Amino acid sequence: MEDYPQTLVEFEERFSTEEACRAYFAELRWPYGFRCPLCGSDSAWARRSGLYECGVCGRQTSVTSGTILQDTKKPLRLWFRVMWHVTNQKYGTNALGLQRMLGLGSYRTAWSWLHKLRRAMVRPGRERLSGTVQVDESYVGGEKSGKRGRGAAGKSMVLIAAEMDASRLGRVRLHRLQNASAASLETAIQEMVEPGAFVCTDGWAGYSKLSSLGYAHQVIRQTAAVGDDLLPGCHKVAGLLKRWLLGTLQGAVSHEHLEYYLDEFTFRFNRRTSRSRGKLFYRLVQQAAAIEPVPLKAMVKHARGRKPNHKM
Numbered sequence: 001m002e003d004y005p006q007t008l009v010e011f012e013e014r015f016s017t018e019e020a021c022r023a024y025f026a027e028l029r030w031p032y033g034f035r036c037p038l039c040g041s042d043s044a045w046a047r048r049s050g051l052y053e054c055g056v057c058g059r060q061t062s063v064t065s066g067t068i069l070q071d072t073k074k075p076l077r078l079w080f081r082v083m084w085h086v087t088n089q090k091y092g093t094n095a096l097g098l099q100r101m102l103g104l105g106s107y108r109t110a111w112s113w114l115h116k117l118r119r120a121m122v123r124p125g126r127e128r129l130s131g132t133v134q135v136d137e138s139y140v141g142g143e144k145s146g147k148r149g150r151g152a153a154g155k156s157m158v159l160i161a162a163e164m165d166a167s168r169l170g171r172v173r174l175h176r177l178q179n180a181s182a183a184s185l186e187t188a189i190q191e192m193v194e195p196g197a198f199v200c201t202d203g204w205a206g207y208s209k210l211s212s213l214g215y216a217h218q219v220i221r222q223t224a225a226v227g228d229d230l231l232p233g234c235h236k237v238a239g240l241l242k243r244w245l246l247g248t249l250q251g252a253v254s255h256e257h258l259e260y261y262l263d264e265f266t267f268r269f270n271r272r273t274s275r276s277r278g279k280l281f282y283r284l285v286q287q288a289a290a291i292e293p294v295p296l297k298a299m300v301k302h303a304r305g306r307k308p309n310h311k312m
């Protein structure tokens, strides 16, 4: 379908009612038509309450049940506004900004919404990078440059994989690393890069077994210091990532949630050439409809260091 509003005015006109938002969400959730989650039947009535009632077993299903928006008490209209806002901000969104803009009751609500949406930014089953791929580590969240092989205090290590088309950057994948050991690097690379790809790295020993994993491996340089500019694709992405984290989070990188920020950055970066912001919005709604619910507890469990005072 790929049908989305192009401008804010179009968005406002189109999604001014719950019914309109529900219908749009339903289209993206059931592109081949409604399926009853209980009996698999495809016949249903749309009730005035917004629920779909199965024509065979009578089960009532809401359009958001089984998606990341399951059990939300807030109108879909508000969620759509948030998704429009998130995809139309050049520099990402922080929870405080969102809370203020939408008049959400609490910081915690804004925070949990953003984290739900960040999960939706990772497309389920997305394909791995292929072709020529530069791979390098970088540190985020600290000021001094780090050293490999030992933990850098206050920093997180991120593995950057960047597709290169000649000297032009293609898609990227980012992966948080516990350390720069061969085991960590190999696991991350296998998750991000298709076997058979031409992988360029520096001469760090942790990369030395990549050929045996099915990659065409080229060592670009022999030094093992982080931060040189011999893998320019990775270096460029690292610079953009750091600037983006600073702009979005004012430097307050919560290491526990770094994965989600990496996901948001990746979502934006890989769609940077998309001329229409509306298309980003469309993709985010589509992916939100395809992702299973995550209980708030599972997200908050990791939220050390930031204790929201307000109730949901």
Ligand SMILES: [Zn+2]
Pocket: 036, 037, 038, 039, 040, 041, 054, 055, 056, 057, 058, 059
């Ligand atoms: Zn049924």
